[in-house]
Amino acid sequence: MTAAWMPWILASAVLLALYDIAKKASVGGNAVLPVLLASSSAGFAAYLGGLAACGRLALAADVSREAFLCGLAKSAIVGTSWVFTFCALRTLPVTIATPIRASAPALVLLIAIPLYGEIPSAVQGAGMAAVFAGYFAFSWAGRHEGIDFARNRAVWCAAAGAALSAASAIWDKHVFQILALPVEPVQTVFQAGLVAFYAAALGVSRAVRTGGCRFEWRWTIPLVGILLAGADWLYFTGLSHPGTPVSAASLMRRLSAVLTFLLGAGFFKETNLARKSVALAAIVAGIALMCLSK
Secondary structure, three states: OOOOOHHHHHHHHHHHHHHHHHHHHHHOOOOHHHHHHHHHHHHHHHHHHHHHHOOOHHHHHOOOHHHHHHHHHHHHHHHHHHHHHHHHHOOOOHHHHHHHHHOHHHHHHHHHHHHHOOOOOHHHHHHHHHHHHHHHHHHHHHHOOOOOOOOOHHHHHHHHHHHHHHHHHHHHHHHHHHOOOOHHHHHHHHHHHHHHHHHHHHHHHHHHOOOOOOOOOOOHHHHHHHHHHHHHHHHHHHHOOOOOOHHHHHHHHOOHHHHHHHHHHHHOOOOOHHHHHHHHHHHHHHHHHHHHOO
16 A cells, blocks of 8 residues: 555656756766755746645745744755755766765665654565665676776765765754645745755855856756755655655655666666666666555
8 A cells, every 4th residue: 555655756756856867967077055045036036926826835934933944954964965966977977976965865764763653564565675686786887888886086075975965864853754744835945945055155265266067058057956855845745744764765766767767777878788787777676666665
């Protein structure tokens, strides 16, 4: 039987895959911080517009002190994570960078077991093991493209982004299940905080540095923020269901890596797809086991 939270998380994964493609198209050979500022501003505007269209804008304006602090903390975590991730995407193939970030659920699981007592069932455990094996297989595939996972700076940036993504997922569990805060005010502060975070980071970088990539406007830049705003709203709504296991939800959301792989192979003409497909097969099998388990 499908749990009530699963359709929300799977829909979030679809938007997240489209977001990954728009992200790669926006940041490849481009200045990172201006892209992040422009895309997060577009996402914030789209989110508020969507709430207004649904008649839920009043919910977003009802921000308690607790919701404000929690949303602001998430902005700092996610903002830093994206800086690392976007720096990695400037040079790494999307069919490598996205699965590295998708390894974040492994860390989520390791943290969630002692912190929240989320002991997976036997079937879920088998599914998670298959997913982890798939992530490991991507490092094997990367070696055939001349990417040394131990020494490549972009790989370490992607890994840092994944670690912070895991911290964000654990924080989400605390905010929406332990504290039981409503989604709209927290996400409103979170997205407004991202805009402020990137504006401040861009100001500091301009003050201390004269070189770097030039910023080039691309039509995909606003799509990055808009798609992510929608994906986050779906994910937060799914996570707000009582009893949603954050480790399983985080893994299921990373089904987006499979869709990103398929789309990225077509849009960016990336290579070494046969070896990467082995890793994807393991991930798909793991996700299927998790979806079928009760």
